Structures are given as structure tokens and as C-alpha cells.
Amino acid sequence: MIDLRGITQIYQGPQGPVEALRGIDLHITPGEVFGIIGRSGAGKSSLVRVINLLNRPTKGEVFVAGRDLTKLNDAQLREARRDIGMVFQHFNLLSSRTVFDNAALPLELAGMGQAAIRERVGPLLELVGLSHLADRYPAQISGGQKQRVGIARALASRPKVLLSDEATSALDPETTRSILDLLRQVNRELGVTVVLITHQMQVIKQIADRVAVIEAGRIVEMGPVLDVFTRPQQAITRSLIDEIVPQELPASVMDHVRHLSAQLRSAGQGDVGQLLRLSYSGERAYQPILSRLIRDHGLDLSILHGQIDEIQDQTFGSLAVYASGDGQRLATAVAQLREGGVLVEEVPSAQ
């Protein structure tokens, strides 16, 4: 649906050129919800604005629904942009127009007649849950409701793609959840491909199928959300995920580990101890992995830290355990866990 090839974006800033995007290649398939995440200044807004050519890239090609937008003249581009709706962080509603008239604006601009507009906008307001507020003005509705108007307006021209530029950043967590649910519904019921940029992993976790992590104008990591959450490769990704799955164990846990290994040494029986972080997802989340370690390998286990969560309909969990026992049996147990698809990290603990 969207193909970005070799995109470079250079701005002429007051202190010289700023390279905001440095060779982005990205392929987004029809019907997916694709998240783009990064810290402030990473290039997210620049990237999303390239997709509808609000920003013309310095270099590269932008294919949307099979057409290279960079090759179109102004009239063709206006036409092609009807395939691409956009919602904004600050809603961008016209204060002098009602909810209905704001949603209808793109259709009026395209020259559609009043009767056809009513036929199109009525169901859209129904979809976003605002039929009862059609005659209100933006000043008379809440932030979440304003964003619903923004979504209705973006859908008015029946786009194939919906771009969401930090659409929930100005909203509280509960309203954020309801707006993301609405975007998911739009994606599923209308088949619209959704591209959302955000700085919050919580947003990615709730609705994205795949995610790209952007840093200093480059995509540094990309994949299905569950994979990226359970096996983050880059430091930036780990730090973004940290708000949901803490990447470092709390100091109190590490103190406890030192205490356990001191106990083991003073027992003097030749047993070894190892702090393990286990990450698992899907069906594996329900397997009795700990009782197997105890039963099959005769290990002692102390559970130190853990959480279980859900990404869309998939469960994933992470557990920190201190395993102790015979060194050879511990090594076999770790190998067996890995063979079973559990991600095992052997965490060094200062003695």
C-alpha cells in the first residue's frame, strides 16, 4: 500500500542544513496498522508528512496505492491525496463550523452536493459516536470528541490510508484507549491501512501490527510488535519499551540475588547459582516451565520479579528467577528452555 524508497529529507535550518531523514526504506502492506515510534526530533513527523507529500523528500520515491506521488503534477497530487486521510495531535478543527460541517469540509472542497454530503457524513458521525453532537461547535465538546470529529473528517473522502500524527498525545489515558479502539475499528471494518506515529510504546502495544523504531532519521529496528517487545535489539528500543516492560531489574532484586549467592557459597556444597530472565509469549506463556525446571533438573528456584501482559490477543511475560543446583544440570535446563522457545538471558550479578 505504501512504499518508501531511499527517502532523504534535508531542511535548510538557520544554522545550515538539517538531515531529518537519512535513507528510509519502508513497505507497509494493505490493511495493516503500522506504528512508527521514536524520541522527539527523531524524524517521525517528517516521515509521516512525506507519505502524503506535505513534505517533498529531498531524495527518494513515495508510492501510495501504486502511484509514485513525487512524479505527479499538482492536480494529480490533489486527487491522489483523497486516498490519504490524516489526523493531527491538536485536531485542527475550524472553530466557526459545527461538528457536522467540520467532518463535511473535505467533501465541500471537492465540490460534492449537499444531499450527497449528508448521506456520506451521517454514517461517519454514527461510526465515531457523535451523531448526537452534530450541531455542536468545537468549543462545546471534549478533546476526545474533537479527535473523533478529526477522524470522521479524515475518513470523509473514503481514503485507503489513514495517517495519525500523535493523535492521542493530547488526551488522557482512558480517552487515548477509546480513540485507539476507534482507529482499530476503522481499520477492521473499513479495511483502511493505518499508519500512526507516536512517542509512546503504550500506543504501539495497544493497536499496531508492526512497528518501526526511528532514531536520528533512520529506521533502526522493525518487526511485528510482539517480536520487538520480546526481543528488542537496539538500546533505543529497549529504552522505549522500558515504560511497559522494565528492562533493568530493580536494585532491591539485585541485592537479594547477591544475598542468595552468598548463602549458596557458605553452604559449601559445590552448587552454582544463576540469575535468569525468562521471556516467553503466545502458548508458551501457559506452559509449566518453572515446575519442569524443579522436577526434571532438581533445581531450586526463587522467583524474584515478573509480569505478564497482552499485546492484542497474544500473551507475553517476563520472569526473573534465581536458579541454583548442580552446574551441569543448570546448563542443561537453560538449553532445554531455549529449545522450547523461551528467551533466556543469563544476567551477571556482582558477587
Ligand SMILES: Nc1ncnc2c1ncn2[C@@H]1O[C@H](COP(=O)(O)OP(=O)(O)OP(=O)(O)O)[C@@H](O)[C@H]1O
Ligand atoms: N522545517 C524545518 N526546518 C529545519 N529543521 C527542521 C524542520 N522541521 C524539522 N526539523 C528538524 O528535523 C529533525 C526531525 O524533526 P521531526 O519534527 O521530524 O521529528 P519528530 O520525531 O517528529 O519530533 P517531535 O516528536 O518532537 O515532533 C529535528 O532535528 C528538527 O529540528
